Amino acid sequence: MNKKNAGPLTPLSPSLHANAEAIRNRFGGSCDIVVRFFRSDAAPDRELAIIYVSGIVDAETINESVMEPLMSLKLPQHAYVKGGKLLEALRNCVVSIGSIKDVSTLEEALQCLTDGLCVIMADGSPAALIAEVCGGEQRGVTIPQTQTVIRGPQHGFVENIRVNISLIRRIIRSSDLHIQMHKIGRQTHSNVAVLYLHGTADESIVKEVYRRLAAIDIDGVLETGYIEEFIQDETFTLFPTLLNSERPDTVAAALLEGRVAIMVDGTPLVLMAPTTFFTFFQSPEDYYQRFDIASFVRIIRYAAYVVAMLLPALYIAVTTYHQEMLPTTLLISLAAQREGIPFPGLIEALLMEMTFEVLREAGLRMPRAIGPAISIVGALVLGQSAVQAGIVSAGMVIIVSFTAISNFVMPEFNMAATSRIIRFVYMLMAGVFGFFGIFISVLFTLIHLTSLRSFGVPYMSPLAPGPTKQGIWRDVFIRLPWWAIVLRPLDLSLRNPKRRPNGRKPPAQRHSDKP
Amino acid sequence: MQQIGKNQLSILIIVFLIGSTPLFELGIKAKHDAWLAMILAAAAGLLLTVMYVHLQRRAPEAELAELYKMHFGRWIGGGIGLLYAVWFAYESMRNVRDVGELTMMALLTLTPKWIVMLLIISAAAYTVSKGLEVFVRVVQLLFPIVAASYFFIILLLFIARLPDPQHLLPILENGLAPVVKAAFPDLLSFPFGQMVIFLVFWKHVSEKKIIGRASYWSMIGVSAFLVFMNMLVMCVLGPELSAITALPLLEVVQLIRLANFLERLDVVVTLLLFIGLYVKMTALYMASVFTLNSVTGIAYRYCVMPIGAVIYASSFLEPNNTYHIWIGLDITLKIVPLFQVVLPFLMLVVGVRKRYKTN
Numbered sequence: 001m002n003k004k005n006a007g008p009l010t011p012l013s014p015s016l017h018a019n020a021e022a023i024r025n026r027f028g029g030s031c032d033i034v035v036r037f038f039r040s041d042a043a044p045d046r047e048l049a050i051i052y053v054s055g056i057v058d059a060e061t062i063n064e065s066v067m068e069p070l071m072s073l074k075l076p077q078h079a080y081v082k083g084g085k086l087l088e089a090l091r092n093c094v095v096s097i098g099s100i101k102d103v104s105t106l107e108e109a110l111q112c113l114t115d116g117l118c119v120i121m122a123d124g125s126p127a128a129l130i131a132e133v134c135g136g137e138q139r140g141v142t143i144p145q146t147q148t149v150i151r152g153p154q155h156g157f158v159e160n161i162r163v164n165i166s167l168i169r170r171i172i173r174s175s176d177l178h179i180q181m182h183k184i185g186r187q188t189h190s191n192v193a194v195l196y197l198h199g200t201a202d203e204s205i206v207k208e209v210y211r212r213l214a215a216i217d218i219d220g221v222l223e224t225g226y227i228e229e230f231i232q233d234e235t236f237t238l239f240p241t242l243l244n245s246e247r248p249d250t251v252a253a254a255l256l257e258g259r260v261a262i263m264v265d266g267t268p269l270v271l272m273a274p275t276t277f278f279t280f281f282q283s284p285e286d287y288y289q290r291f292d293i294a295s296f297v298r299i300i301r302y303a304a305y306v307v308a309m310l311l312p313a314l315y316i317a318v319t320t321y322h323q324e325m326l327p328t329t330l331l332i333s334l335a336a337q338r339e340g341i342p343f344p345g346l347i348e349a350l351l352m353e354m355t356f357e358v359l360r361e362a363g364l365r366m367p368r369a370i371g372p373a374i375s376i377v378g379a380l381v382l383g384q385s386a387v388q389a390g391i392v393s394a395g396m397v398i399i400v401s402f403t404a405i406s407n408f409v410m411p412e413f414n415m416a417a418t419s420r421i422i423r424f425v426y427m428l429m430a431g432v433f434g435f436f437g438i439f440i441s442v443l444f445t446l447i448h449l450t451s452l453r454s455f456g457v458p459y460m461s462p463l464a465p466g467p468t469k470q471g472i473w474r475d476v477f478i479r480l481p482w483w484a485i486v487l488r489p490l491d492l493s494l495r496n497p498k499r500r501p502n503g504r505k506p507p508a509q510r511h512s513d514k515p
Numbered sequence: 516m517q518q519i520g521k522n523q524l525s526i527l528i529i530v531f532l533i534g535s536t537p538l539f540e541l542g543i544k545a546k547h548d549a550w551l552a553m554i555l556a557a558a559a560g561l562l563l564t565v566m567y568v569h570l571q572r573r574a575p576e577a578e579l580a581e582l583y584k585m586h587f588g589r590w591i592g593g594g595i596g597l598l599y600a601v602w603f604a605y606e607s608m609r610n611v612r613d614v615g616e617l618t619m620m621a622l623l624t625l626t627p628k629w630i631v632m633l634l635i636i637s638a639a640a641y642t643v644s645k646g647l648e649v650f651v652r653v654v655q656l657l658f659p660i661v662a663a664s665y666f667f668i669i670l671l672l673f674i675a676r677l678p679d680p681q682h683l684l685p686i687l688e689n690g691l692a693p694v695v696k697a698a699f700p701d702l703l704s705f706p707f708g709q710m711v712i713f714l715v716f717w718k719h720v721s722e723k724k725i726i727g728r729a730s731y732w733s734m735i736g737v738s739a740f741l742v743f744m745n746m747l748v749m750c751v752l753g754p755e756l757s758a759i760t761a762l763p764l765l766e767v768v769q770l771i772r773l774a775n776f777l778e779r780l781d782v783v784v785t786l787l788l789f790i791g792l793y794v795k796m797t798a799l800y801m802a803s804v805f806t807l808n809s810v811t812g813i814a815y816r817y818c819v820m821p822i823g824a825v826i827y828a829s830s831f832l833e834p835n836n837t838y839h840i841w842i843g844l845d846i847t848l849k850i851v852p853l854f855q856v857v858l859p860f861l862m863l864v865v866g867v868r869k870r871y872k873t874n
Binding site: 321322324325433434435436437439440443444446447449450451458460463464465466 | 520522523618622623626630631634635638641642645648649651652653655656657779782785786789793
């Protein structure tokens, strides 16, 4: 897919030393390029060379499967060698590596080198043999750091795209799982894989993903975030229209629902599209826990999201404009707290919210060892002392803390982040116009939300527009038992909308108490 | 082209007709028989809707202005279309002004009206610029809130034992004449006759066959609800009090006092009224844009801002609320039957003799 970037291709020359020199020159004499000349008994009259980039190849594989067979084997009388087809002989009879291919241009050879393959060349042949010997140091598969569950699989994606693909393959053992690899990035040549379940995912969505990926032209792709900003439907929105996860089970579930997954080499986070608003409230654990508990937790999550967005704004509006709404005793108590506070409610709330945001960012970026210091400063100095010093009221501290905790309930970090920003807008509007301001800003948010789409799927479906099929509701605000969830989520899979046949669960055998 | 579904149409009709209607105790001229006047007007409104649906069936792909052009020729029809565009914009302006007045009265007594109205008209303009699909989806999102809030209020009213059915008696004390007088033309024109706006939107419904059924049933449902609300307010306040209060429903809800906790719920009502007004305002605004677009051929997106600006500017023309209500409930209601009854009826009559091509 990067063909448009490629310049004119240089064919390999028949001279081995010329080729080796060309490769070295292209790399500017970089120290990690290893060029090893040798002679083999297979063809004693011709010099051979193996070239690779040290560190990203597995040295042991090279020694065992390439060097050793080459140097120890004797087949001078072989038909291939007599016909002068030394490389073919090596490929077919000597090098014991599964993935192997021929290239004939310098550029292809260079690309293979940076991908962690080794290049084998022979004097007199204007071609090279490429053997896959990827390896080198990588982080092992560990517990996901950002999305933890109590019940459910405990492994997460790593930085190596091949490992990540294998993790999905191990979950969905079907030939319908199609994986297409692309290269994106003029300099990084990052591997970008598109995964989907053939026959389940909507073809038009898959095509659209390919089309948008093909249009990306950038020097480097370091994380799925780069891809996300290129392929999302709407740039100027606070709401994420692509889901990301570092959990293989989440990605596998998304694939089964008919979504398309996009992986990028070098990051453990995988994108999934299309994604609707309500997807962000579903944790993988919802599907592993009992359905009633999962439903309860999910409702809590929706409520927490609303709280995280609106609570400070409501507090400001009520204390500033609509005091009559509060029960009298509460009103008196609040008024007593605010008696010595020099600031209006809005300033007080903004002060505390900004403090919290700073604390939170500091906690995220600072070295682990200083972590406890932040909690002490945050909890004691800013919480208690600020109240005692009469800068903020105790009620405000409660509001801000509860808002902050509510924000952490969201299973998806990027959706939680939107509420952090929108909250400030709501607070400002509440400070200026009270409830009317909140009403207007929520209205604007709703209009904006309904106008969003993710790969053609309306963002607020299945609420607005309503579900096209009955039974979609069973996994939106609550989750019914697995046997009741017959349909895949809305419109993601037009060809194959059902995930199981209709009907109840197989009846359990009844045991009678009678002897 | 933008398409809306069957359920979306029903919800739009319901929320549109509710609009700001519960804000006023309509038909109060008939005193405690106001609800009878409502029923009468609703029945007549249903008849009007039957007529509109019939007109729409003649050319399912035509909008209001296109229908007029088909029946009366390009110039006369186009002229009538323009009149409609102006009327829609005017009605939309009334809702903008309603929001301004309501906010002044119920929420923010000191905030200047111009900024309140600017905010609500910009929300409407934002919706209109996004198009019909987005608007209908917003209505779909708002509908559960509206339904739940009304249910909640009604429930609380009954728990607090506020309604007294005695207020409705005796039925037809002064005979049928005051009831009919209250119903026609005032109650027919507002809210039921406003169904004429759907001649603009029906074109965009994906299944043309269900238009009639969906419209009739949602209209019957919403009429029943409005009559019920009317009776409820009357039962709580009685005919004298509901005749003199500016916002009867607000008054009713302020009476709710339960368990030292649930009191001063008028904010909920205000919110409900805001939602209703927003939906009505946006629908009328959008209808105006659609009509202007099909009469003049100016692209939809170029119509949005000018019409919004006109609506906003004209909302300042009335000097105060009394004047605003007087124009709305006395003058306007005498003129609008032209748009709701006379012109569509003329079209019906003219059309009987014409032959229609299905395209």
